[in-house]
Amino acid sequence: MSDVRAVDDDVTGAVRRTLTVLLAEREAAARAVDPLFAGDLAARVSRFTVSGGKFGRSRLLWWAGRACGAPGAGAPPGVDSVLRVAAALELIQTCALVHDDVMDAAPVRRGRPALHADVSAQYTESAPGPRGARLGEASAILAGDLALAWADDVVAETELPPGTARRVRELWRAMRTEMIAGQYLDVHGEATAGRSVDRALRAACLKSARYSVEHPLALGAALAGADRSTTAALRTAGRCVGLAFQLRDDLLDAFGDPRVTGKPTGDDIRAGKPTYLAALAHTRASAASDASSVAVLDATLGRLDASDAEVERVRRVFVSTGARDAVEAAIHRLTARGLRHLDTAGLRPGGRERLAALLRAVASAPRAPDTATPAGPPPATATGTPTPGAAPEAGTAAPSRTAPGTASGPPAPGTPPRVAEAGRDPRPGQPAARLRPAPHSTAAPGEHPPPPGSPSAGPEADSGPPGTGGPPPRAPRFDVSGGEACP
Numbered sequence: 267m268s269d270v271r272a273v274d275d276d277v278t279g280a281v282r283r284t285l286t287v288l289l290a291e292r293e294a295a296a297r298a299v300d301p302l303f304a305g306d307l308a309a310r311v312s313r314f315t316v317s318g319g320k321f322g323r324s325r326l327l328w329w330a331g332r333a334c335g336a337p338g339a340g341a342p343p344g345v346d347s348v349l350r351v352a353a354a355l356e357l358i359q360t361c362a363l364v365h366d367d368v369m370d371a372a373p374v375r376r377g378r379p380a381l382h383a384d385v386s387a388q389y390t391e392s393a394p395g396p397r398g399a400r401l402g403e404a405s406a407i408l409a410g411d412l413a414l415a416w417a418d419d420v421v422a423e424t425e426l427p428p429g430t431a432r433r434v435r436e437l438w439r440a441m442r443t444e445m446i447a448g449q450y451l452d453v454h455g456e457a458t459a460g461r462s463v464d465r466a467l468r469a470a471c472l473k474s475a476r477y478s479v480e481h482p483l484a485l486g487a488a489l490a491g492a493d494r495s496t497t498a499a500l501r502t503a504g505r506c507v508g509l510a511f512q513l514r515d516d517l518l519d520a521f522g523d524p525r526v527t528g529k530p531t532g533d534d535i536r537a538g539k540p541t542y543l544a545a546l547a548h549t550r551a552s553a554a555s556d557a558s559s560v561a562v563l564d565a566t567l568g569r570l571d572a573s574d575a576e577v578e579r580v581r582r583v584f585v586s587t588g589a590r591d592a593v594e595a596a597i598h599r600l601t602a603r604g605l606r607h608l609d610t611a612g613l614r615p616g617g618r619e620r621l622a623a624l625l626r627a628v629a630s631a632p633r634a635p636d637t638a639t640p641a642g643p644p645p646a647t648a649t650g651t652p653t654p655g656a657a658p659e660a661g662t663a664a665p666s667r668t669a670p671g672t673a674s675g676p677p678a679p680g681t682p683p684r685v686a687e688a689g690r691d692p693r694p695g696q697p698a699a700r701l702r703p704a705p706h707s708t709a710a711p712g713e714h715p716p717p718p719g720s721p722s723a724g725p726e727a728d729s730g731p732p733g734t735g736g737p738p739p740r741a742p743r744f745d746v747s748g749g750e751a752c753p
Contacts, residue, residue, distance in 0.1 A: 270337060270345055277328045277352075278321040284349040285316050285356060292416055306388075307409045310381055315360045315413065318376040323359060323482040324352035326624055330486025330500055333617030337489075343426050348489050350424045351434065355482060357417035362445060362477075364410040368403050369453055370537065382406035414442075426489075433488040441481040448473025455540025459568055466545040467509075474515070475508030479628060483621075499611035503625065506604030510597045510629035516541040517593055520581055532577040538568025547589035559583045601629040 273280040289312040296308035328348065331337065337345045366372070367380040374380060379387060386393075386402030393401050421438055451469035454460065483504040487497040518527050519534040520543060534541055544567060551559035562583050566576045584590045608622055 270332075273328065273345060273349070274332065277325045280349055281321055281324040281328075281352045281356065282316055284346070284353045288350070288353055288420060289316065289416075292419075306385065307405060307412055310384070311357075311360060311364075311409050311413050311416070314364065314381060315356055318378075319356065319359065321356060322624075322628070323355045323478060326479060326482035326504075326621075327352050327355060327486040327489075329617055329621040329624060330483040331490040332486075333611075333613035333621050334487050334490035334492040334496060334500075335614055336491065343424075343430060343489055347424050347426055348486075350420055351485060351489060354417040354420040354424075354438075355485070357413045357420065358442070358445075361410040361413040361417065362449075364406050364413065366449070368406045368410075369449070370533075380406070381409055430488060430491060434485060437481060437484050437488060441477055444472045444481075445477045448477065452540065456538050456568070459538060460540045461545050461548045462540070463542065463545045463549055466540050466542040469540060470512040470516075470542055471505070471509055474512035475505050477508075478511060479508030479625070480504035496611045496613070499607050503604040503607040503611070506600045506607065507625045507629050510600035510604070513542060513593050513597050513600070514629055516543045517590065517597075520584060521590070532572075532574075532581075535567060535577050535580050536570050536572050543584060543589055543593050546592060547584050547587045550587040550589055551583065554587070556587070559587060597629055601626065604629075 293304060293308050293312055296304035331348055337343060337348050363375065364381050367375055368382050372380055373383045378384075382402035382405060384402075385405040386398045389398050389401055418438075421434065426434060448469050448471070451465065452473055455462075455465060455469065460466075480501050481504075483500045484497060487500050492500070516534065519529075519531060519539075519541075522529075522531055524530050533539075535544070544563070548560065548563050550556075551563065562579050566572050566580050569576070604625060605622060608618065608625065611618075613621070
């Protein structure tokens with residue numbers, strides 16, 4: 267039996283030790299089935315899961331449970347049971363990342379060859395060229411399937427009280443389905459050149475907000491036996507911060523410093539990822555009849571052979587349309603809102619503080635210096651001061667390609683004045699509402715928009731780019747007051 271305080275001091279180490287034991291058992295079973303299968307796939311799944319990543323989802327689960335009062339001395343579920351469910355989260359993350367690398371044709375993961383690339387390199391002589399590439403991709407698909415099967419097995423075999431087991435299974439089923447749905451929306455938008463703001467938000471919610479943050483928090487609450495209102499507040503906080511996490515990742519891909527993020531910039535641009543940043547820039551440019559900006563986006567987004575100069579022109583459009591600043595402001599609004607919901611959850615002080623620090627770190631990252639400066643006057647600066655902090659891990663989940671942040675975090679992001687305006691934010695604890703962007707508002711800066719949730723409720727007031735003759739469509743106001751659905 268692990269000691270609660272010892273786990274508090276090193277959650278990542280405790281989960282890693284649990285994984286080491288669980289995976290040793292599964293590797294032994296794999297060797298009994300077939301040594302080649304065990305060496306090529308089972309061993310790679312084990313190494314990938316244990317040796318890399320930041321274990322952010324595990325820490326969110328643990329500290330959500332601790333903030334809700336579990337695991338307690340002698341009270342079920344025990345520490346080991348909680349650590350097993352946390353370990354299963356890391357296995358499902360392995361599935362997501364290994365499959366994501368195949369879908370993105372990404373050769374590197376965590377500074378090492380991606381699993382499919384590693385297998386291909388192993389068989390360069392016996393399966394050269396396309397045959398080796400095909401073997402690598404097929405092996406990665408099977409390895410991801412194996413990780414998912416092991417994750418399910420670990421959850422199914424974990425001893426939990428009947429009511430707790432039922433809640434955990436329900437959350438687990440929903441998480442798996444939503445993770446895959448979000449990834450499909452992502453690849454579908456990439457293949458079809460989708461530029462819908464609503465669809466981009468929905469994909470971000472499913473593939474990142476819920477999978478990366480909300481569900482780990484909900485699992486921790488379920489393991490602690492938290493009541494409905496506490497669970498709802500935690501889930502809403504996680505959804506807000508999880509969406510901010512994905513929006514931050516989108517910005518880092520376009521503008522981040524590779525020396526900080528650990529990955530090159532512009533990958534999403536070349537792949538044509540249907541990010542909210544790209545969709546908003548396209549929508550704004552179209553509404554402003556900015557034909558040159560629309561042409562830049564249409565000509566470059568989704569072109570794998572786009573030159574650095576062409577990617578730079580796309581970044582300029584992200585800046586000149588105000589999309590970058592709108593996304594930055596949305597990150598701060600969502601993070602501040604998530605932390606307010608966390609404050610309403612009635613959590614135990616020590617756990618709440620650790621959980622708040624984790625959530626701040628999830629959405630925080632250094633904003634890289636401007637690499638694109640549009641001609642003419644600079645765009646309006648986003649309200650609020652960017653929060654320094656550690657950059658998310660390069661390449662996370664298939665849903666998201668980064669992992670939630672580190673255990674300690676910087677101070678809470680500065681709350682933009684607009685966030686604090688009376689009546690402009692859903693009240694914590696309100697009945698479930700759907701997470702959806704409000705219709706685009708045409709209200710001029712300074713006008714008072716309708717209340718959130720009304721048919722004409724609009725996004726934040728924002729000035730248009732120079733010379734466009736008026737304000738463009740603005741970033742939607744995100745309603746994440748506790749609903750089960752995404753936009």
